[in-house]
């Protein structure tokens with residue numbers, strides 16, 4: 058249209074200006090020099106939402122702006138007035154209050170170089186533009202925050218991540234996890250192949266290519282990847298869960314790949330370990346030779362092995378879910394429950410000895426080692442028990458116990474000693490001692506050792522000889538048992554020992570079974586001595602018999618020839634007297650021999666009894682001298698007698714001690730060459746009397762001194778010597794002296810130096826009393842015989858007549874009878890004061906005669922004296938019972954009879 062109007066007439070500047078003014082989309086105002094609004098275009102009125110220009114006409118434009126815009130406006134106005142262009146941006150709501158931002162440009166109107174006539178203010182509404190800018194900035198801020206968040210997520214993600222760019226998969230970004238995975242190599246800027254050359258050939262590059270090209274994501278789990286995580290170290294296997302996601306640009310084109318995943322290596326290894334350990338556990342359990350059972354906290358069985366099934370006699374199916382109490386014997390329920398409770402309460406393991414109950418009702422003894430199963434926080438999750446069948450071990454233990462008991466009983470009841478000892482060796486392995494470990498009750502009795510347990514032999518017996526260590530050391534070393542008998546002088550005992558090693562080679566223990574055989578050894582020694590004594594005695598006896606025959610024949614020969622002489626020259630009193638003297642001597646010798654023999658026999662048979670009384674030893678010695686005098690005189694020896702002044706009283710059998718001294722005097726006479734010297738002395742010393750008989754005869758060799766007192770012992774051979782005896786005299790002497798509590802000893806300096814025999818006898822308690830007694834006895838002897846009637850009864854006529862004659866010669870009145878009956882008859886008339894009765898008479902014996910005599914009235918007080926060869930206590934008792942008052946053994950010595958009669962008279 059403007060084209061059609063263009064040929065219009067001339068251009069009116071005012072009109073043009075007005076049109077320009079109105080055409081502007083902005084709010085255009087004309088201000089006068091004072092800044093008052095003089096015109097505003099219509100668009101301006103619209104923009105300011107003014108209904109008409111009148112509302113603002115003439116208003117100072119500046120005042121229409123809010124206060125905080127004034128400074129900007131002033132500056133802009135100033136600039137415009139100065140001829141420039143003033144600009145400012147400010148906020149000013151419309152007349153209707155619509156908030157609006159304005160961009161204002163002020164220019165001055167007028168001729169250049171002349172003062173401005175007015176101002177042109179163009180305000181452009183920039184509200185929308187400002188709003189758009191603000192919005193853009195807000196969006197930008199949001200984007201950057203989102204980016205930051207993304208980056209944080211990327212960096213801090215628990216998974217590894219990286220961004221690969223382009224078809225070469227160049228690392229653009231990697232997070233820490235990724236760096237850790239690849240061993241902290243920095244790959245940024247490098248392609249995968251350059252950064253991680255070891256992955257070539259493992260299939261990952263191909264996968265990346267595929268994702269990049271197709272845009273389809275890839276996901277994989279538990280992928281093994283070999284990585285060079287440490288320089289110069291072998292490749293390491295890792296397991297990863299992976300996602301490859303394609304990244305695209307705005308147009309949807311692939312720009313790269315996001316790699317994202319989790320390193321599962323630790324979990325995988327743990328799983329593998331767990332698997333292996335479980336596998337191992339299952340294998341062990343299933344093949345175990347012991348029963349294995351697992352239970353939940355309620356005691357229900359959750360696992361059993363084959364062995365357990367066999368032990369309890371049930372199948373696995375039967376057992377799973379069952380209670381362990383179902384297979385427990387009723388009497389083992391308390392221990393089982395107790396064990397479960399203790400484990401549930403916190404104990405870790407418990408050992409239970411119990412019995413299982415099998416399906417067939419039999420019981421199975423077992424030892425169960427039960428352990429608590431606990432969760433990570435220690436909570437009780439159940440039990441697992443290892444069960445061992447103890448049937449065999451119980452049986453074996455029972456057997457062992459029984460056998461041990463048997464042996465213990467044996468060892469404790471045997472009467473031999475038993476002990477176990479342990480050898481002690483020194484540094485050179487020499488056995489030097491041993492220690493007692495154990496012993497039976499008899500040990501002490503056999504050894505005399507108390508509390509020996511734990512102590513060594515040397516501690517107990519310091520002087521024990523090395524034989525014992527060496528012997529037992531050898532047994533311990535070689536293992537070869539030994540049996541021996543040996544003396545332990547340190548213990549003063551003999552032992553019979555069996556020693557054997559306990560245990561195998563290297564064991565130092567030795568068992569001993571032994572007996573104290575000291576007594577046996579002693580009796581063996583005694584026996585040996587007895588046997589040798591017996592042999593000696595036998596030898597002597599044989600010798601004795603030869604001697605005896607010789608000795609008896611010796612006196613018989615002169616007696617026989619004496620009888621011949623008497624027959625021829627019986628009419629010559631001188632010849633007869635000489636022959637009788639010779640015959641009396643020879644008979645005396647024979648009687649002496651036979652007396653000694655009888656005495657020895659009596660002593661040996663225990664039949665000789667002493668008739669002890671208090672007597673003066675001086676008298677006894679005088680008696681003995683009297684007996685021996687004929688022999689001493691025959692040898693033409695000089696006898697010296699040395700007696701003390703006072704009486705020497707002793708409680709002795711007077712006859713026997715006289716016999717002793719006479720024997721010694723006879724020997725002195727016999728064993729001293731004719732014309733020798735013989736001494737007899739008596740000493741009272743303290744409580745002892747010592748009688749010594751010495752001679753200067755043939756003497757006794759030193760070696761024979763000890764044996765001269767033994768029976769049948771003779772020094773050298775005397776058979777050819779007329780003086781020789783039977784070798785029993787000294788034996789008799791010793792025995793008689795010992796029966797008196799005394800002792801006899803022989804002394805000699807050897808052959809031809811003479812001998813001395815000394816007899817020691819205990820003295821009587823009070824010498825004074827004894828003396829008095831002797832005195833009294835002596836005073837009565839003289840008057841005793843007068844008028845006393847004595848009956849002598851003996852079937853041996855000679856014996857009876859001899860005794861009667863002797864008594865008559867001593868002043869007694871006697872009658873003789875030769876039998877019991879005759880004796881009783883005579884006694885009735887004769888009324889004897891004393892009767893001597895022989896016991897061994899034919900017909901009525903002595904006992905009967907005594908009883909018969911006692912029965913005769915008037916004979917009650919007659920003293921009856923038995924004469925017998927038997928002098929044992931039993932014989933005496935018998936005679937006492939028969940009514941005898943005294944008992945004399947034959948042959949009766951005159952002195953004894955005299956003593957007796959003297960006492961009766963007293």
Ligand code: ADP
Nearest residue numbers: 724725728756771772782783784785786787812
């Ligand atoms: P025997 O009958 O032989 O005399 P004994 O027992 O009286 O027997 O004496 C034993 C032995 O002692 C005698 O054989 C004699 O060898 C010796 N003997 C005894 N007494 C003496 C003595 N006084 N002098 C020398 N030897 C004597």
